[in-house]
Amino acid sequence: MSPGILVLLLSILGAPGLGDPGPLEDVVIDRYYIPKICLREVQMGDFIRYHYNGTFKDGKKFDSSYDRGATVAGVVGVGRLITGMDRGLQGMCVNERRHLIVPPHLGYGSIGVAGLIPPDATLYFDVVMLDIWNKNDKLQITTLSKPERCNRTVENSDFVRYHYNGTLLDGTPFDSSYSKDSTYDTYVGTGWLIKGMDQGLLGMCAGEKRSIIIPPFLAYGEKGYGTVIPPQASLVFSVLLVDFHNPKDGVFLEHLEVPASCKRRAVTGDFVRYHYNGTLMDGTLFDSSYSRNHTYNTYIGKGYIIPGMDQGLQGVCMGERRRGVVPPHLAYGENGAGNKIPGSAVLIFDVHIIDFHNPADPVEIETVYRPEGCNVTTRDRDFIRYHYNCSLLDGTKLFSSHDYEKPQEVTLGANKVIEGLNSGLLNMCVGERRVLIVPPHLGHGESGARGVPGSAVLRFEVELISMEEGVPEGYLFIWHGEPPANLYEQMDLNKDGEIPVDEFSTFIKTQVAEGKGRLMPSSDPEKVIADMFRNQDRNQDGKITSEELKLKSDEDQEKIHEEL
Numbered sequence: 001m002s003p004g005i006l007v008l009l010l011s012i013l014g015a016p017g018l019g020d021p022g023p024l025e026d027v028v029i030d031r032y033y034i035p036k037i038c039l040r041e042v043q044m045g046d047f048i049r050y051h052y053n054g055t056f057k058d059g060k061k062f063d064s065s066y067d068r069g070a071t072v073a074g075v076v077g078v079g080r081l082i083t084g085m086d087r088g089l090q091g092m093c094v095n096e097r098r099h100l101i102v103p104p105h106l107g108y109g110s111i112g113v114a115g116l117i118p119p120d121a122t123l124y125f126d127v128v129m130l131d132i133w134n135k136n137d138k139l140q141i142t143t144l145s146k147p148e149r150c151n152r153t154v155e156n157s158d159f160v161r162y163h164y165n166g167t168l169l170d171g172t173p174f175d176s177s178y179s180k181d182s183t184y185d186t187y188v189g190t191g192w193l194i195k196g197m198d199q200g201l202l203g204m205c206a207g208e209k210r211s212i213i214i215p216p217f218l219a220y221g222e223k224g225y226g227t228v229i230p231p232q233a234s235l236v237f238s239v240l241l242v243d244f245h246n247p248k249d250g251v252f253l254e255h256l257e258v259p260a261s262c263k264r265r266a267v268t269g270d271f272v273r274y275h276y277n278g279t280l281m282d283g284t285l286f287d288s289s290y291s292r293n294h295t296y297n298t299y300i301g302k303g304y305i306i307p308g309m310d311q312g313l314q315g316v317c318m319g320e321r322r323r324g325v326v327p328p329h330l331a332y333g334e335n336g337a338g339n340k341i342p343g344s345a346v347l348i349f350d351v352h353i354i355d356f357h358n359p360a361d362p363v364e365i366e367t368v369y370r371p372e373g374c375n376v377t378t379r380d381r382d383f384i385r386y387h388y389n390c391s392l393l394d395g396t397k398l399f400s401s402h403d404y405e406k407p408q409e410v411t412l413g414a415n416k417v418i419e420g421l422n423s424g425l426l427n428m429c430v431g432e433r434r435v436l437i438v439p440p441h442l443g444h445g446e447s448g449a450r451g452v453p454g455s456a457v458l459r460f461e462v463e464l465i466s467m468e469e470g471v472p473e474g475y476l477f478i479w480h481g482e483p484p485a486n487l488y489e490q491m492d493l494n495k496d497g498e499i500p501v502d503e504f505s506t507f508i509k510t511q512v513a514e515g516k517g518r519l520m521p522s523s524d525p526e527k528v529i530a531d532m533f534r535n536q537d538r539n540q541d542g543k544i545t546s547e548e549l550k551l552k553s554d555e556d557q558e559k560i561h562e563e564l
Contacts, residue, residue: 024103024122027088031098038093040132044077047216048089049131049232055124062116062123071130073232082107084123092129094169100125130170131234133215139199140213144238150205151252156189160201160244161344167236169213174228174235183242185344194219197237204241206281206346212237243281243346245327251312252325256350262317268301271440272313272356273455279348281325286340286347295354297455306331309349316353318393324349355393355457357439363420364437368461374429380413381470383521384425389461393437398451398458407465409523413473418443421460428464436460468521475552476532477508479517488546499544504533 042048049071054063065072074080076089084102092098102123104110112119154160161183166175177184186192188201196214204210214235216222224231266272273295278287289296298304300313308326316322326347328334336343378384385407390399401408410416412425420442424434438458440446448454471478484490491499491507499507508529511517519528534540538548 024101027084027103027106028101029088029098030100031096033095033097035093035095038096040093042076042090042092042129042132043134044090046076046132046134047073047232048076048092048129049073049230050089050092050127050129052125052127055126057122057124071230073131073230085125088125089127089129092127092132094129094132095171097126097128100127128170131168131232133232133234135217137215139196139215139218140211141200142211144209144211146209147205147207150208152205154188154201154204154241154244155246156202158188158244158246159185159344160188160204161185161242161342162201163240163242165238167238168229169234169236171236183342188244194235196235200237201239201241204239204244206241206243207283208241210237210239210241212239245329245346247327247329249327249329251308251327251330253312254323254325255320256323257319257321259317259319262320265315265317266300266313266353266356268314269299270301270356270358271297271299271455272316273297273354273453273457274313274316275352275354277350279350280342281346281348295453308347312349313351313353316351316356318353318355320353322351322353324351357441357457359439359441361439361441363423363439363442365424366435366437367432368435369431369433371429371431374432376467377427377429378412378425378464378467379470380426381411381473383409383411383468383470384428385409385465385467386425387463387465388421391459392453393457393459411470411521413470420458421462424460425462425464428462428467430464430467433461433463436462469518471518471520476520476528476535477517479511480515483551487551488549491544491549497546499549500542501530501533504536504544505529508532 051065051071052063053061053066055061077086079086081089082102084100084106087106088098088100088102100123102125104120104122107121107123108117108119110119112121117123163177163183164175165173165178167173189198191198193201194214196212196218199218200210200212200214214237216232216234219233219235220229220231222231224233229235275289275295276287277285277290279285301310303310306326308324308330311330312322312324312326326349328344328346331347332341332343332345334343336345341347387401387407388399389397389402391397410425412422417425418438420438421436423442424436424438428434436459438460440455440457443458444452444454444456446454448456452458488499489495491504493503493506505526508517508519512519519525522528533544536544536549
């Protein structure tokens with residue numbers, strides 16, 4: 001029946017004062033609710049599900065699917081329904097509502113249904129269409145959104161984690177992962193899902209959203225599922241793929257930034273300091289070293305971190321930025337970790353390598369400039385002046401002697417500077433410039449120091465400004481030859497039998513000036529002489545007697561005899 005004839009027929013039936021129009025020739029259809037979106041209309045041969053109320057003209061009900069608590073399912077146009085219903089249901093959309101008036105010859109005719117429908121009864125049906133499908137239907141997949149980057153898509157045997165809302169074709173919800181506050185986790189293509197979902201998830205990217213309409217024969221079929229999915233129901237899933245992996249996956253590495261100069265790459269046993277952001281595949285941040293303002297410090301290849309990171313940090317350069325995609329079997333597995341890493345989650349680490357070293361590393365010395373004709377170099381106990389710049393390997397400036405008025409001064413081997421710097425300053429010529437790389441076990445160790453992070457590798461740029469020959473450890477003054485045989489008499493300048501501090505000081509300075517001996521190098525010679533006097537003034541009465549005065553070599557010999 002054309003729409004124009006249908007409208008005309010309905011107008012005549014509804015017009016007051018025209019009297020009884022006589023017996024109906026065909027079904028009268030009143031489409032009193034038509035949804036705005038109608039993706040499909042019922043056609044001959046389609047399988048449908050619908051609810052209805054059936055009444056006579058006087059409003060008396062003779063049947064209702066609602067009263068039975070179950071929808072009606074059947075095929076249109078194959079004679080399984082009364083002719084009037086077959087005709088009245090054609091062209092309906094899902095969720096459309098119709099009033100149908102079925103004349104007797106298109107209903108149960110002159111026979112009726114014993115005890116239920118009298119002969120020659122006109123039947124009135126109020127129908128709502130809930131589902132339409134056909135045995136030739138295929139899966140309907142609509143991509144709602146897709147990430148710009150998609151390096152990989154779901155394949156059979158992959159393990160997927162996804163959120164979903166599940167509804168019937170009429171929009172009735174039957175299940176949702178969101179309500180459980182947990183993704184649905186399963187393998188694809190192994191029979192753990194209904195066939196339609198197995199097929200509908202194939203080819204998805206992590207972060208992609210799809211609408212998947214599954215016909216009943218690829219879902220729960222004739223049996224349905226419990227009380228929420230009726231028999232022969234089409235299902236609509238709105239799916240968000242959170243992540244996926246394959247049990248055979250290794251760590252996937254992406255080198256985001258590699259320094260042009262990479263003299264060394266990290267290997268098993270190295271101690272690495274790095275910053276990182278850790279996210280799930282949907283971008284959710286679960287951890288970050290930046291938020292703690294502290295690098296993550298660990299050995300690699302020793303099992304101190306998850307296997308995926310142990311593998312993912314192998315071969316890194318200092319300063320490199322790298323992304324590692326770690327499958328759950330190399331991360332936290334099925335159980336996850338805490339409340340931020342779900343079970344079976346794929347993890348993404350964006351890593352910035354600050355530095356690394358090995359506990360067996362020596363100081364690395366690079367000579368930038370060495371003067372020609374250099375015959376004298378620094379040795380232990382020498383007093384030196386030098387300039388330096390100290391930084392971390394990422395370029396962060398820590399300290400510089402140039403920030404002060406004069407160079408740094410130190411006696412080598414006197415434990416006044418870190419061991420690595422002391423080693424790097426040995427065997428230098430005045431005017432020589434070096435770059436020193438000092439590992440933390442020769443620097444400030446695990447604890448660090450003020451302004452120096454724990455376990456940090458340090459870079460020094462050093463320039464030797466001057467040097468003075470030192471004296472052996474424990475000595476403040478040494479003779480260039482044999483000391484005078486009558487040392488006390490020569491030191492007692494006024495021959496009064498005692499040596500006060502001024503006489504002592506004058507005598508020592510004279511020996512230095514005449515080249516007969518030298519003081520321990522220092523920026524304050526007066527203090528060195530004062531310390532020498534204090535050592536000789538055994539009773540601290542302000543003067544040295546002949547009994548008190550002893551050479552250090554004699555003192556050392558006495559100690560040996562005492563020990564023997």
